[in-house]
Amino acid sequence: MIKIVKKWFMAWNDDKEEIFLEDMAAKGFELQNIGYGKYTFKEGTPKKIKYQLDFKGLTKMPEQEYLQIYEDAGWEYIHRLGSWYYFAKEYDEKTPDISIFNDNNSRLEKYRRLIMFLVITGLPLYFNFLIIFPSLEQTELIFPKFYFFFRIIAAVLMVLHAAAMLKLVLKIAKDKKNIRE
């Protein structure tokens, strides 16, 4: 039996995404595939599976070397959404808190890579809003013209982008209280 769940994944909710997938596996639905906003599960016996999401980001390491490190550490590579990589590992009572990170520092490094990625991809978006749109003739912005639609799409993307940046910065700031390295 195949079960399909439709939901969106927001970049700042990666920990909730991990718990969602773990809960599904505990109910007997094991993740098979992910499309944009569409999760495919296979129904079977309930399993204890830990899911971890890593953001690879703009680094020099080739993908195959990156995936090999995870495979060597016992993680199964499930799927990739952009630069987000989904890994899974079965666990038992003795090892309930397995993670892809040993310390806070490397866990936060993941969010720094994500922020760096967002800053670079966000530049064209902000460039449009601050430079292109104000310089356009008003007649270009009225209904069925291209820029009318384009500006709406760009506005939605910019709001999402700004929200992601803010949530991630807050996430990192909140962690400063943790004295564990």
Add this chain to the structure above:
Amino acid sequence: MTGKIFRQSPLTEATYYILIALTEPLHGYGIIKKVEDMSNGRIRLAAGTLYGAINALHSNKLIKSMGEVGENKKRKLYMRTELGSNLIKFEITRLEEMAANGRNEMVGL
């Protein structure tokens, strides 16, 4: 050169162990095994931590790439550079100072 090294310190426990393990050329899995042995099983390097550390050490020229091994050459070998060794010497001095001061203050407790 030395000034730059000070800025990398203190290393996290994981990064420190990765850097000292790389006296010989090793790939990711080799590093995990060696660090586990050296720490008597206390430290099991996690994949994401290892990935982040290799990236950071490599881009700071503290380790260098020594070619690929295995089927499809998927595993890359790394080894510590002279700069990396200088950083380790600096860290050892710092850690010894920390341990000695700790012992002095904890006498009789």
